[in-house]
Amino acid sequence: MIGAQALLKALENNAVTEVYAYPGGTVLPIYDAMSGSNIRRILVRHEQAAAFAAQGYSRSTQGVGVCLATSGPGATNLVTGIADAMLDSIPMIAITGNVFKELIGSDAFQETDIVGICEPIVKHSYFIESANDIPRVVAEAFHLAQSGRPGPVLIDIPKCQQNAVISAEIQKQIENNDLVELDLPGYKLPPALDTDQINAAAQLIKNAKKPVVIYGHGVILSNAEAHLKEFLEQTKIPNVWTLHGIGGYDNTQDLSLGMLGMHGTGTANFAVHHSDLVIGIGIRFDDRITGKLTEFSLNKKFIHFDIDSSEFNKNVPAAVCLHGQIRDTLPALTKTLETGIGETWQDWSQDLVLKKAAWPLSTGPTDRLTEIGVINQLYGSLGEEDIVLTDVGQHQMWSAQRFFPKKSRKFLTSGGLGTMGFSLPTAMGATFSGHPVWSISGDGGFQMNSQELATIAQDNLPVKIIILNNSFLGMVRQWQELFYDKNYVDTPLKNPDFVKLGEAYGIPSFRAETLEESAKLITKMKDFDGPILVEFKVSKEENVFPMVPAGESLGNTMLGRNKKIDKA
């Protein structure tokens, strides 16, 4: 058995069923071995899409997606998708081929130091020195990708080690799928519960007058949704969520105030701005939610739940840090709090509920087709299991503000890196969750990975493709309108005919220009078996509100062009 075959067997042993991949010279032995394996190959049309598709699988299931690329340009094409996974803490394994070991360092044809390039954007990386290490490295990579704070792991395998014959002993080990011994002596998982910290947190909550909970991705990554529900329902603390917190809790409740941050709801931003205690659960106080940091942390205390201790005190000073899996720390805190504690801050809660009613999200104009109109129609027709992906831009924020799913892992978006081109390839991987998949993109971002229509067509991946075409790079145009005196430099787009484009790839494609057409086509998409594309021609110059201008405080949230929450 050679290294390449060992790799495939090791992947199978780790329950891999698909690999998102693109061939090339330094992965030929792996391709040769793949033809004899049960693992399905998804042939993407650009390696960036392989990285995103692998993420789509990870984000929508609880598994670990795997992508594969050849050395040099193949490997560097993965980089954006790997960086995206790192910033959003998505488990993923990227495998690259590299030139023969003897050639490494010689600027050989298609040699790049992909381990070096990826150093800041991976949880860990490996360069395979010996084919015998492959089974152990694969097992370690899966463990590292999923445990603790998840993240991408890179395995770079020189072609000579793909060809090298492995020892009889190791061959027997992987053929029998024996437990592989990991060699990760320095890798620490979070410590046991710190009851002093739990008690300190409970004390802060008991003394609070205006508490608010911000929950984020960490809740979902820790499978702590039920614990969050229990905590919120017992304490009745008003709550808001981050972009990646969507689905962490049934956010249709009275005290669920909306998404927080730059395009958060007026009430969510108001609540956090005026609170005296912020309980951050699985969030990292990113600048897109805090606004101006000095004002954000003014006059309030913080309790911070995280699995990664380097997040504590990074952006805000925490009075109490609860280090560990949220599924362990949060229920421990809930237990120490009495039911009925919510009466302490009843006035605060009631005020917020009134504000929420006074500052609803816009339902959009009804005299024309807009992004909000399409999104509302779509959300009205979704089933509980449907997965929605967005790209990056205005449509992403409109979609996020209005999504109230019953379950987690139903709203997939590029949060930390904000990568245009995310939606379509990530949706491909999400189809392997077995649930209906809706991919929303703007006309700009769609064209960053539109080549994947070929992959979708070839593999008949059932992606329901929505293009919200406002003929602009909308989000940038909005900033130009508001802050650069409508100087629309390079944001108007001359677009292809998206319907013809879809048809050229053999995908049934349609266009909607009115609310009626839109409603009909969404119903058609819902019932459609297989890939389908619809271009929605929406009005060109709508703006996303609420909005906190860059660098300003949440207290300056603009509810509309001339309306701020502090004046409202």
Added chain:
Amino acid sequence: MKERFILLVVTRNAPGVLSRVSSLLRRKLFNIDSLTVGRAICNRESRFTIVIEGNKVEANKAALLIERLVEIRSVKVMKPELCLRREIVLATVKVDSPAQTKILHEAEDAVLSQELSQNGNLITIELIDTSQKLDAFLVKIEASSIEVIDWVRSGVIAMEQA
């Protein structure tokens, strides 16, 4: 003087660890005064001594970030005064007069030193002490116009007091 902290780091002795640690500190914009690394007694481990310029909060941040790397066994943040610290200098100086020789010997006596070789008026010496004392040595020598032909420092190594 700027505040400094010492990070005592034990890592796996694996290829790439030095690069992971140093590039992490670079990209998070920490100010590194000195970074040394060598094998530990156990061949599978390496020990780093990293001196960073900054306050306690920054030093702790650096420690947490380093600890997050998979191959790190342990990180300790220490106030320099609470560590045993040593640095080595190898230097070649040119001594032109008996007066200079006298000054050189006085300066040598203030630190742990040894003359390694002599070639005419060129003397190569080894000095071992704290960085501050080695700095003071250099000031003294330069003030007396002794020409320093070559000068190389090892960077600090440190450990906790027993």
